Amino acid sequence: MGALGLIIRREYKARVSNRSFIIMTFLSPLIVVGMIMLITYLTQLNQAGKQTIVVVDESGMFYKEFENTENIDYLDLSPAGLEVAKAEVEDNSYFGLLYIPKNIKKNTSGVVFFGNEAPGISTLESIEEQIQTKITNEKLLDRGVDLDLIDESKTLVSINIEDFQGERTSKISSWIKAGFGGGAGYLLMMFIIIYGNMVMRSVIEEKTNRIIEVIISSVKPFKLMMGKIMGTTLAGITQFMIWLIIGGGLLTFLTLYLGLDATAPSTPVGNMATTDLDKIELIVLDILNLPLLKLAGFFLIYFIGGYFLYSSIYAAIGAAVDSETDTQQFMLPIIMPLMLAIYVGFFAVIENPDGSVATLFSMIPLTSPIVMLMRIPFGVVWWQLALSVSILVASFIFTVWFGSKIYRVGILMYGKKPTYKEILKWIKY
Amino acid sequence: MPCGLALGNLLSMTDLLVADHIHKKYGDYTALNDLSIAVPKGSIFGLLGPNGAGKTTLIRIINQITMPDTGTVFLDGEPLDQKHIINIGYMPEERGLYKSMKVGEQVIYLARLKGLTKAEAKERSTYWFERLGMMSWWNKKIQELSKGQAQKVQFIVTVLHKPKLLIFDEPFSGFDPINASLIKDEILKLRDDGATILFSTHRMESVEQMCDHIALMHKSNKILDGRLVDIKRAYRTNTFEIGLETADDSLSSLQLLQTDVFNSIPSTWELHEAHFKTINENDLKIEVKIPEDLKPNELLNFLASKGTINHFVEVVPTVNDIFIQTINAN
Numbered sequence: 239m240g241a242l243g244l245i246i247r248r249e250y251k252a253r254v255s256n257r258s259f260i261i262m263t264f265l266s267p268l269i270v271v272g273m274i275m276l277i278t279y280l281t282q283l284n285q286a287g288k289q290t291i292v293v294v295d296e297s298g299m300f301y302k303e304f305e306n307t308e309n310i311d312y313l314d315l316s317p318a319g320l321e322v323a324k325a326e327v328e329d330n331s332y333f334g335l336l337y338i339p340k341n342i343k344k345n346t347s348g349v350v351f352f353g354n355e356a357p358g359i360s361t362l363e364s365i366e367e368q369i370q371t372k373i374t375n376e377k378l379l380d381r382g383v384d385l386d387l388i389d390e391s392k393t394l395v396s397i398n399i400e401d402f403q404g405e406r407t408s409k410i411s412s413w414i415k416a417g418f419g420g421g422a423g424y425l426l427m428m429f430i431i432i433y434g435n436m437v438m439r440s441v442i443e444e445k446t447n448r449i450i451e452v453i454i455s456s457v458k459p460f461k462l463m464m465g466k467i468m469g470t471t472l473a474g475i476t477q478f479m480i481w482l483i484i485g486g487g488l489l490t491f492l493t494l495y496l497g498l499d500a501t502a503p504s505t506p507v508g509n510m511a512t513t514d515l516d517k518i519e520l521i522v523l524d525i526l527n528l529p530l531l532k533l534a535g536f537f538l539i540y541f542i543g544g545y546f547l548y549s550s551i552y553a554a555i556g557a558a559v560d561s562e563t564d565t566q567q568f569m570l571p572i573i574m575p576l577m578l579a580i581y582v583g584f585f586a587v588i589e590n591p592d593g594s595v596a597t598l599f600s601m602i603p604l605t606s607p608i609v610m611l612m613r614i615p616f617g618v619v620w621w622q623l624a625l626s627v628s629i630l631v632a633s634f635i636f637t638v639w640f641g642s643k644i645y646r647v648g649i650l651m652y653g654k655k656p657t658y659k660e661i662l663k664w665i666k667y
Numbered sequence: 668m669p670c671g672l673a674l675g676n677l678l679s680m681t682d683l684l685v686a687d688h689i690h691k692k693y694g695d696y697t698a699l700n701d702l703s704i705a706v707p708k709g710s711i712f713g714l715l716g717p718n719g720a721g722k723t724t725l726i727r728i729i730n731q732i733t734m735p736d737t738g739t740v741f742l743d744g745e746p747l748d749q750k751h752i753i754n755i756g757y758m759p760e761e762r763g764l765y766k767s768m769k770v771g772e773q774v775i776y777l778a779r780l781k782g783l784t785k786a787e788a789k790e791r792s793t794y795w796f797e798r799l800g801m802m803s804w805w806n807k808k809i810q811e812l813s814k815g816q817a818q819k820v821q822f823i824v825t826v827l828h829k830p831k832l833l834i835f836d837e838p839f840s841g842f843d844p845i846n847a848s849l850i851k852d853e854i855l856k857l858r859d860d861g862a863t864i865l866f867s868t869h870r871m872e873s874v875e876q877m878c879d880h881i882a883l884m885h886k887s888n889k890i891l892d893g894r895l896v897d898i899k900r901a902y903r904t905n906t907f908e909i910g911l912e913t914a915d916d917s918l919s920s921l922q923l924l925q926t927d928v929f930n931s932i933p934s935t936w937e938l939h940e941a942h943f944k945t946i947n948e949n950d951l952k953i954e955v956k957i958p959e960d961l962k963p964n965e966l967l968n969f970l971a972s973k974g975t976i977n978h979f980v981e982v983v984p985t986v987n988d989i990f991i992q993t994i995n996a997n
Contacts, residue, residue: 650733
């Protein structure tokens with residue numbers, strides 16, 4: 239095994255056998271799943287109590303029109319009159335009272351909901367929709383329109399967008415694409431911050447342990463740096479995999495056995511129309527229509543390029559300082575472009591994937607991994623991809639070279655907190 | 668004198684390590700100014716000088732940690748190259764090991780980085796651990812060991828791959844006297860087995876007893892180098908430390924003897940009082956510097972006529988004396 243292999247293996251082993259790493263690996267998915275479950279449970283608890291809504295319908299149009307749902311019972315007290323019904327609601331502490339006036343067909347503004355608490359938006363919308371539909375249908379019938387005919391003629395149209403290279407898109411799929419790209423970009427940012435920091439800490443550890451001089455009398459600093467970055471990356475991938483497996487497994491298990499449906503928080507609307515089913519079919523089709531292979535390939539390229547670009551900066555920072563507390567002043571140049579990339583991604587790219595801002599930031603190497611990952615699902619012209627990847631590769635090589643220069647000098651410098659000016663001087667050593 | 672040369676050394680006087688006109692600048696600061704040294708095979712070479720003289724920079728260049736601006740380092744006649752890494756063992760002044768890594772695992776890892784196979788590394792580390800009675804530490808972490816114990820591990824890491832050239836930066840700092848003498852014996856044994864040893868230290872006296880050759884460095888320059896005996900010979904002053912017994916070890920007879928010696932001594936000889944311990948209370952203790960062309964026997968003859976000689980030693984300049992003298996001369 240070459241020296242690089244040895245270093246990668248040691249680094250991997252050291253990371254993976256670290257106590258806090260193990261704890262984080264197994265605790266994080268438990269915490270996240272626990273949080274999801276808690277939120278789901280609390281949401282359901284919120285809806286759990288059955289509410290009774292008293293209906294006083296003076297128009298007589300809505301008799302038996304309101305159907306009881308999972309959470310709401312409708313109680314028709316129209317014959318008793320508004321005042322008696324109001325007293326009834328207060329005596330039995332019902333949730334509220336829905337009053338529909340006599341001339342509802344002519345004046346729709348008279349509907350009132352009486353209650354101590356305002357009902358949830360979904361409840362209100364459901365009631366409004368039922369009244370609207372009823373009145374609309376009544377009016378149509380009055381004019382002699384056949385309702386069945388209308389139902390039969392209803393069609394769902396979704397515009398398919400196609401560019402000149404034959405890439406298809408649609409309105410819904412725009413959101414799916416944004417989701418894919420955003421997810422990938424966000425994942426990369428998390429990965430860079432978590433594991434870049436880990437690389438940095440590991441470099442500082444070697445420096446404060448003073449073992450560094452022994453090691454670099456055996457291997458070139460560049461090899462040591464690359465070995466550390468790769469070893470930490472592998473440890474990071476391992477951790478991510480375990481998170482996925484444990485988290486996914488736990489979610490599935492809890493959903494299946496405890497009946498907590500965490501994946502799709504229940505919508506009180508209830509009855510799913512055929513149009514919704516059509517939509518789901520479209521979404522599935524859209525996902526399948528995405529250039530998944532191309533996405534995966536570019537995800538890998540930008541992930542590796544972007545991650546290594548940043549971690550060599552992290553490694554150089556680790557080499558330049560004596561302790562973690564000294565790293566603060568150097569963190570800004572790392573966090574800034576990352577945040578910028580995420581903001582540009584979520585605002586500029588989703589608004590206009592091919593706009594000048596999105597295009598510009600998908601070329602700048604420090605932001606391109608994230609921004610371009612978000613743009614790719616929408617389709618990017620090949621020359622832009624080629625240019626962006628070339629810039630990324632070139633700056634990746636430059637940063638690793640630059641980082642290893644700082645690393646080489648920095649690891650042997652002790653005592654004083656270096657300034658940017660001083661670090662630049664090291665390049666000439 | 669402990670500075671005698673091993674026999675093998677006399678037969679092959681070729682140099683293992685040659686640094687040829689090394690120049691190194693850090694920004695505006697010159698760390699090494701046109702420095703050349705030659706370390707003979709099988710010798711113990713002392714690289715001496717105060718802090719900041721450039722010793723560590725030179726050692727890092729020999730270890731290929733830093734590159735010289737100009738100049739070349741040769742090992743065994745070849746310009747220094749990546750492949751020579753296995754031929755050098757280096758114990759830096761700032762000792763360090765991975766704190767949370769197990770001792771045995773760590774020694775094997777560092778040996779394999781030098782180029783040993785796993786089996787070789789295992790075999791040799793077991794040999795050294797048994798030899799120094801450290802086998803019980805194998806599965807401990809470094810952070811569980813004392814500082815002295817960790818230093819012993821560090822020593823093993825330095826010598827495990829049987830390098831031709833061993834470099835020790837301040838070798839004895841941090842060791843207690845027992846372990847220091849143990850390590851000293853091990854180093855001498857390694858030398859006898861054919862290794863060449865380069866010491867770097869600012870504590871002149873500690874290495875003076877062990878080394879055959881020295882180079883003195885001061886402010887990035889080499890100011891003196893050569894075989895220690897030659898240097899000492901060059902700096903000898905023909906001065907002798909003398910103890911003379913009095914007849915009855917009384918103060919009065921000491922005063923009598925003193926006057927006699929002071930009055931009869933030739934005027935070209937320099938005489939000073941001296942301070943050292945003898946077994947009598949009232950011995951005459953003096954230091955006499957005789958002219959260079961005079962043999963010590965003449966001094967002895969003169970002294971023998973005055974009383975019983977119980978102490979006669981040539982005052983040899985210490986490296987420290989030589990160092991201070993050389994710097995002042997520069």
